[in-house]
Amino acid sequence: MRLFVALDLPEWVRDGIAAWGEGAICDPALRPVAAASLHITLAFLGSRPSEQVEPLAEIVRECAVPAPEIVLGDVEQRPLRGRARVYALPVRSEATEALQADLQDKLVSAGLHEAEKRRFWPHVTVARVRSEGRGSRRPAVVERPPKSVPQGLLQPFGGVRLALYLSELQPGGARYTPLAQVDLPEPGRQ
Ligand code: 3AM
Numbered sequence: 001m002r003l004f005v006a007l008d009l010p011e012w013v014r015d016g017i018a019a020w021g022e023g024a025i026c027d028p029a030l031r032p033v034a035a036a037s038l039h040i041t042l043a044f045l046g047s048r049p050s051e052q053v054e055p056l057a058e059i060v061r062e063c064a065v066p067a068p069e070i071v072l073g074d075v076e077q078r079p080l081r082g083r084a085r086v087y088a089l090p091v092r093s094e095a096t097e098a099l100q101a102d103l104q105d106k107l108v109s110a111g112l113h114e115a116e117k118r119r120f121w122p123h124v125t126v127a128r129v130r131s132e133g134r135g136s137r138r139p140a141v142v143e144r145p146p147k148s149v150p151q152g153l154l155q156p157f158g159g160v161r162l163a164l165y166l167s168e169l170q171p172g173g174a175r176y177t178p179l180a181q182v183d184l185p186e187p188g189r190q
Pocket of ligand 1: 041123
């Protein structure tokens with residue numbers, strides 16, 4: 001089972017990103033991420049035996065903290081130079097970085113994960129670039145990159161939920177199903 005842990009965004013933010021994407025993500029080489037699949041990945045766990053789902057879910061529940069405050073930045077491509085593979089909204093949020101570090105420590109201590117060598121890059125993937133042709137892993141050229149996001153999406157908001165997701169790869173893009181979820185209380189309300 002291909003698994004990952006993510007921080008979920010409020011519905012108004014997901015809907016706002018999707019509505020922006022309808023007008024702004026127009027290049028045929030781009031596959032926009034559906035509103036329901038927009039999230040901040042905290043830990044990519046890869047392929048795991050089903051016996052690990054419950055211990056992983058338990059750790060996710062133990063990580064519940066007051067909702068981290070999040071500020072999104074304008075859309076950018078990754079990698080930064082050369083052909084883009086994905087477009088994402090960068091996330092500025094110390095609390096999200098702390099949450100990711102805590103989650104990773106708990107997963108590593110339980111022997112369920114190896115710490116990432118790369119520095120954590122908090123982001124919301126909004127579009128993926130199709131490959132340039134059948135059998136090729138090289139991304140197609142994007143003639144018209146996504147346009148800037150509106151100011152309304154750059155206002156601070158709180159993350160709403162931590163979730164352990166199952167990712168099923170399908171021809172039209174991955175389908176994400178939550179296997180465990182924990183709601184994060186608004187700060188001051190826990
Ligand atoms: O949520 P985003 O789109 O940022 O890119 C994959 C996606 O991230 C990422 O895990 C999320 C759920 O699929 N992912 C896939 N393979 C990965 C890998 N080998 C990976 N992240 C790190 N290493």
